[in-house]
Amino acid sequence: MATMSSDSGFLSSPRAQRRLLLGSSAIFIVGLIVFVSVYALRGTSGPANVFHGKAKFQQHLVKAPVTNTSRSVARTFMETVVQRKNLAVAYPLVAHTLIGNESRKQWLTGNNPVVPYWSNNVKTAHFLVDWSYKDRVLFEVDLVAQPGTNQRPHLLWYLGERKINGKWLVNYWLPHWTAPVPQGPAGGN
Numbered sequence: 001m002a003t004m005s006s007d008s009g010f011l012s013s014p015r016a017q018r019r020l021l022l023g024s025s026a027i028f029i030v031g032l033i034v035f036v037s038v039y040a041l042r043g044t045s046g047p048a049n050v051f052h053g054k055a056k057f058q059q060h061l062v063k064a065p066v067t068n069t070s071r072s073v074a075r076t077f078m079e080t081v082v083q084r085k086n087l088a089v090a091y092p093l094v095a096h097t098l099i100g101n102e103s104r105k106q107w108l109t110g111n112n113p114v115v116p117y118w119s120n121n122v123k124t125a126h127f128l129v130d131w132s133y134k135d136r137v138l139f140e141v142d143l144v145a146q147p148g149t150n151q152r153p154h155l156l157w158y159l160g161e162r163k164i165n166g167k168w169l170v171n172y173w174l175p176h177w178t179a180p181v182p183q184g185p186a187g188g189n
Contacts, residue, residue, distance in 0.1 A: 064134040071127060073168045074139055074159050078122050082173070084110045095162060095171035114173050117151060119143040127159075135163040140176065152177065 010016055073093050080090035087108050091099075100113055119125070121144050128140040139159045145151040160172025 061136075062134045064132060066127075066129050066132045066137055067168075070137050070161055070168045073170065074127060074141075074161060075123070077159070077170045077173075078119075078125070078141065078143075081112070081114045081170075082117055083119070083122060084116050087112075093168075093170055095164060095169035097171045098173065115175060117143055117155065117157070117175075118146045118149045120146050130158075137161050138172070 011020070077090055077093055080086045081094065087110060091104055091107055094114075098113065099107060102112060106112070121142075125141050125143055128142075130138040130140055132138075137160070139161075141157045141159055143155055143157060145153050145155070156176040158172060158174045158176055159170065161168050162171045163169075
């Protein structure tokens, strides 16, 4: 049996070396593309669902005056949920978008997503109407904090309502406040 010398091996040919280099480079590039697409670009693929059916156009909003029922629901919401009093009365007045996934039992504990604000003028606060349509309204409410509550003394709130199944429900409650921008020393660097 003849032994092969090192000169007659597969890698002794320059053509075979080039093919091996090109093949291994191609495998490396494919592996690199797979790695980047799996780990670095995960979750950035195109839309998963393909739309089937007719397009839904935005409905035409019809302006309308604010109703007394809408104001009453807003006032009751502020007197109960915002003050954390008698939460059982307010639960049916709050839309699912504000309740979230909380059960009625969880809601009644007072640990709910509505930002509390203990106010002296909750029964008399004026509602400034930002806009009002037939099935939705947005109020600005000016509340004054109770002394000793460690809250901002005077705060504007946005309160949004929507008519769902013929019933006004609060679906938005947010403070209208921005943090002050700190000023540097006068003429300083």
